[in-house]
Amino acid sequence: MRILIVDGDLALRRPLALLLDEAGHSVVTESDGESALARALVESFDTILCDVQLAGLDGHTFLRQYRASGGKGLVIMMSAFGSEEDAFIAMREGAYDYVRKPFAVDEVLLTLRKAEERERTRSAPAVGHDLPPASIDTQFVGESSAMRHVLTLVNRAAAEQAPVLIRGEPGTGKEFIARAIHQRSDRGGGPFIGMTCDAIPEALLATELFGDAHGDATTTAMPGGAIASAADGSLFLSQVHALASTHQGELASRMRQHTDTGPRWIAASDQDLDRAVLSGAFEPAFLELFALVIPLPALRERRDDIPSLVTHFVHRIATRSGRSVSLTPRALQALVAHDWPGNIRGLRQVLERASTLSASGRLDHEDLQLDLQGGEKTEPIFVGDGLALKPQVEALERQVITRALTATGGNRREASKLLRVSLRTLFYKLRRYGLEV
Numbered sequence: 001m002r003i004l005i006v007d008g009d010l011a012l013r014r015p016l017a018l019l020l021d022e023a024g025h026s027v028v029t030e031s032d033g034e035s036a037l038a039r040a041l042v043e044s045f046d047t048i049l050c051d052v053q054l055a056g057l058d059g060h061t062f063l064r065q066y067r068a069s070g071g072k073g074l075v076i077m078m079s080a081f082g083s084e085e086d087a088f089i090a091m092r093e094g095a096y097d098y099v100r101k102p103f104a105v106d107e108v109l110l111t112l113r114k115a116e117e118r119e120r121t122r123s124a125p126a127v128g129h130d131l132p133p134a135s136i137d138t139q140f141v142g143e144s145s146a147m148r149h150v151l152t153l154v155n156r157a158a159a160e161q162a163p164v165l166i167r168g169e170p171g172t173g174k175e176f177i178a179r180a181i182h183q184r185s186d187r188g189g190g191p192f193i194g195m196t197c198d199a200i201p202e203a204l205l206a207t208e209l210f211g212d213a214h215g216d217a218t219t220t221a222m223p224g225g226a227i228a229s230a231a232d233g234s235l236f237l238s239q240v241h242a243l244a245s246t247h248q249g250e251l252a253s254r255m256r257q258h259t260d261t262g263p264r265w266i267a268a269s270d271q272d273l274d275r276a277v278l279s280g281a282f283e284p285a286f287l288e289l290f291a292l293v294i295p296l297p298a299l300r301e302r303r304d305d306i307p308s309l310v311t312h313f314v315h316r317i318a319t320r321s322g323r324s325v326s327l328t329p330r331a332l333q334a335l336v337a338h339d340w341p342g343n344i345r346g347l348r349q350v351l352e353r354a355s356t357l358s359a360s361g362r363l364d365h366e367d368l369q370l371d372l373q374g375g376e377k378t379e380p381i382f383v384g385d386g387l388a389l390k391p392q393v394e395a396l397e398r399q400v401i402t403r404a405l406t407a408t409g410g411n412r413r414e415a416s417k418l419l420r421v422s423l424r425t426l427f428y429k430l431r432r433y434g435l436e437v
Contacts, residue, residue: 033057142305158184168296171345190233198242
């Protein structure tokens with residue numbers, strides 16, 4: 001993303017810019033509101049991080065003038081003196097989110113990731129527009145009984161109008177299944193509107209779903225809300241467990257009142273919603289409206305499909321990179337035996353990373369680095385004569401970090417992705433273990 005940081009404190013502005021740059025963003029900075037507003041109105045920014053306490057033009061005034069002048073970037077306000085009321089006012093005026101100083105860099109990175117995910121799902125084109133009618137069949141890779149059952153349920157769901165709930169672990173392909181249902185249904189020519197419920201601040205969810213009638217909408221919201229925008233198509237609510245009970249109740253009311261009009265309702269979650277109902281975290285009346293449930297199997301439960309999935313992903317990688325990519329029999333055996341905590345997404349990421357780092361394109365077991373994914377059984381390596389836990393953990397941690405840095409040629413940003421930790425955490429570990437270069 002292209003990001004503008006507006007803050008008068010150089011001690012915060014400079015290191016934050018460096019860390020966001022390390023995270024792969026394009027970052028520019030301004031120290032006052034007037035200069036920032038002038039720049040923001042002539043240059044395009046995906047996100048603006050703006051302090052409330054600015055000399056001259058303060059943050060709230062900057063936000064109002066930016067929105068009034070047609071600024072479309074997401075604005076995240078920052079303040080060391082804010083209250084809940086200040087945060088609500090900022091979001092009512094058009095801010096995407098509000099973070100309090102002092103903040104951990106992880107918090108900002110998480111907010112940015114959620115903003116990216118929100119924009120990605122909202123801007124995704126309708127499936128009926130970006131895929132020819134029959135092409136979805138070629139994407140159902142695998143012939144296991146588990147996947148044949150899923151395909152049967154998809155066809156059944158597409159033929160009916162009842163709301164659908166897709167359940168499955170992270171990485172099992174819930175959004176893909178939702179899109180397949182949409183395309184195969186009589187709504188396939190209409191829009192497919194996706195919302196990731198845990199990526200939108202709660203204060204904005206009502207406006208995003210229901211439109212301006214629920215409060216002062218920001219200029220980034222879809223006119224009329226997502227429900228109205230998906231009226232002739234399908235509305236996909238990913239991570240539906242993150243909805244507040246008030247939003248669940250209103251959605252349930254809408255779904256009951258408009259059984260023949262409005263969008264096709266599809267929801268998904270990687271959480272146990274039955275347990276959430278028992279704990280009071282999820283409304284039973286809302287859950288009961290999803291008449292058809294499609295459970296997606298974990299990849300470890302359909303190992304017979306892994307060779308077909310590998311062939312599919314390798315072909316895509318080779319086509320995109322313009323070079324030959326293949327696996328040794330030993331590498332394929334390792335992929336089939338792996339437990340895949342990241343499921344299909346994890347398999348794809350392993351193959352993409354290995355092919356990127358491979359000089360020859362011929363991938364062997366060592367190129368896959370499956371130990372970084374978890375699930376591989378290895379003999380423990382003990383440090384010293386004792387069994388104290390802390391030095392053993394530190395030794396293993398140091399070893400894994402060293403391997404990640406070696407695999408990425410010393411690129412800390414790529415190493416942090418392999419390790420699945422933030423850049424800030426990696427920097428701390430590098431200093432702690434004396435691995436800084």
